[in-house]
Amino acid sequence: MSFSHLASLLPPDAHCVVAFSGGLDSTVLLHQLVSWQRQQPQLRVRALHVHHGLSPNADRWAVHCQQVCQAWHLACDVLYVQLDAKMQGIEAAAREARYQALREQLQPGERLLTAQHLDDQCETLLLALKRGSGPAGLAAMPAQRELHGFWHLRPLLQTSRAQLEAYAAAHQLRWIEDESNGDSRFDRNFLRLHILPLLQARWPHFSRASARSAALCAEQEQLLDELLAEQLAELCDAHGALAFHPLLTVSEARRHALLRRWIAQQGGAMPSREALKRITTEVMQSREDANPCLRFGTFTLRRYRQRLYWLPPQPSLREYVLTWHISEAPLRLPDGLGQLYASHEAGELRLPTPDEVVTIRFAAHGYYHLQGRAGGREMKKLWQELGVPPWQRERTPLIYYNQTLIAAPGVFVTREGAAPQGSAGWQAIWLPQHQEHV
Numbered sequence: 001m002s003f004s005h006l007a008s009l010l011p012p013d014a015h016c017v018v019a020f021s022g023g024l025d026s027t028v029l030l031h032q033l034v035s036w037q038r039q040q041p042q043l044r045v046r047a048l049h050v051h052h053g054l055s056p057n058a059d060r061w062a063v064h065c066q067q068v069c070q071a072w073h074l075a076c077d078v079l080y081v082q083l084d085a086k087m088q089g090i091e092a093a094a095r096e097a098r099y100q101a102l103r104e105q106l107q108p109g110e111r112l113l114t115a116q117h118l119d120d121q122c123e124t125l126l127l128a129l130k131r132g133s134g135p136a137g138l139a140a141m142p143a144q145r146e147l148h149g150f151w152h153l154r155p156l157l158q159t160s161r162a163q164l165e166a167y168a169a170a171h172q173l174r175w176i177e178d179e180s181n182g183d184s185r186f187d188r189n190f191l192r193l194h195i196l197p198l199l200q201a202r203w204p205h206f207s208r209a210s211a212r213s214a215a216l217c218a219e220q221e222q223l224l225d226e227l228l229a230e231q232l233a234e235l236c237d238a239h240g241a242l243a244f245h246p247l248l249t250v251s252e253a254r255r256h257a258l259l260r261r262w263i264a265q266q267g268g269a270m271p272s273r274e275a276l277k278r279i280t281t282e283v284m285q286s287r288e289d290a291n292p293c294l295r296f297g298t299f300t301l302r303r304y305r306q307r308l309y310w311l312p313p314q315p316s317l318r319e320y321v322l323t324w325h326i327s328e329a330p331l332r333l334p335d336g337l338g339q340l341y342a343s344h345e346a347g348e349l350r351l352p353t354p355d356e357v358v359t360i361r362f363a364a365h366g367y368y369h370l371q372g373r374a375g376g377r378e379m380k381k382l383w384q385e386l387g388v389p390p391w392q393r394e395r396t397p398l399i400y401y402n403q404t405l406i407a408a409p410g411v412f413v414t415r416e417g418a419a420p421q422g423s424a425g426w427q428a429i430w431l432p433q434h435q436e437h438v
């Protein structure tokens with residue numbers, strides 16, 4: 001038996017974690033790895049089984065998986081996830097929960113292996129066609145991808161179901177049949193049970209040919225990624241906000257390709273063509289003083305000045321008042337905003353007097369004088385002058401001494417907050433959460 005499909009994806013000393021459902025596909029994959037390990041003794045293999053709790057047989061499947069692994073001298077952990085069988089889109093929810101549970105178990109250096117095969121690839125392509133996907137969707141499943149810092153590999157993508165069945169028979173493997181595989185209310189099962197057999201009967205190479213189409217789409221997408229990477233990097237600032245004016249002077253095809261890649265980098269789902277057109281007309285081309293906003297699931301696309309922002313929910317924190325003992329530990333801010341540190345080295349803030357209580361708030365109204373600027377201004381005007389986008393204005397920590405606004409760390413210091421010339425001051429440093437461990 002040749003293991004070239006494994007050797008092309010895995011170094012000989014790889015640490016493999018197989019997502020083992022106990023079905024035909026992952027049983028064959030696990031058996032092949034165990035067999036290959038005899039030739040590659042440095043290879044490490046272990047299995048994880050996810051117990052979704054959806055089938056009355058789920059406990060038996062978990063026991064089966066552990067027995068198979070025991071017989072093959074492999075470690076096998078069972079991961080329990082909670083799902084409600086009555087919920088909408090249970091297939092997608094189960095997949096989401098499964099990948100999350102699997103990911104959480106991976107140790108540094110381990111690779112996750114799943115057992116999707118050639119016919120699965122064909123089904124995925126047909127499902128993408130049904131949704132009207134573009135080339136990224138029609139590329140179906142990649143044989144390898146990075147998944148939150150880990151490698152996720154699908155070594156069987158070139159192997160047909162018939163080949164897997166022949167392998168299982170030749171090695172007398174035992175596997176379990178998920179009874180839900182026979183339920184053609186699920187789109188994938190409908191294709192597998194009713195459509196693919198017809199296509200394969202007429203054109204025996206249909207799955208292989210369609211997988212080739214998927215691979216060609218993937219290649220085109222990769223080429224575009226490479227060609228557009230430089231331009232996209234130039235358009236993005238350090239926070240990922242996109243300078244959109246240059247996009248208005250390029251072709252629609254290039255604009256859409258750049259927007260799709262930018263949204264993917266921001267963690268958004270692939271937008272439809274219709275959505276990309278709306279981004280152009282309703283957000284990029286809206287009036288200069290408009291405050292356009294489009295919702296995409298839990299994300300919001302907004303424009304501020306010359307840039308587009310892809311934002312997770314940004315609730316106002318105006319109700320918060322946190323007392324800060326600046327000589328003690330750093331202060332943790334609400335809603336994942338990170339921490340505030342006090343540094344007593346060469347700061348520009350005056351120290352509070354003994355009767356002044358230091359609080360952190362997220363709202364300021366009225367007229368203020370900022371240090372280093374002539375004249376006072378309304379707070380709203382100041383935010384505009386400082387270039388702070390509207391959604392950040394009630395999420396920027398503000399230091400108060402009693403009822404007096406002193407500073408916004410890293411943004412401004414008020415006249416009332418400035419240390420007198422020649423006297424020692426202190427500094428407040430705001431470290432957003434994503435920088436805490438740098």
Ligand SMILES: Nc1ncnc2c1ncn2[C@@H]1O[C@H](COP(=O)(O)OP(=O)(O)OP(=O)(O)O)[C@@H](O)[C@H]1O
Binds near residue numbers: 019020048114120
């Ligand atoms: N209960 C499970 N425990 C562990 N691994 C599983 C489980 N179910 C499925 N897998 C893994 O995921 C692979 C794909 O399974 P399946 O085709 O049933 O899922 P799917 O929802 O279509 O997933 P995908 O989008 O990942 O293709 C299997 O080959 C197996 O490696």
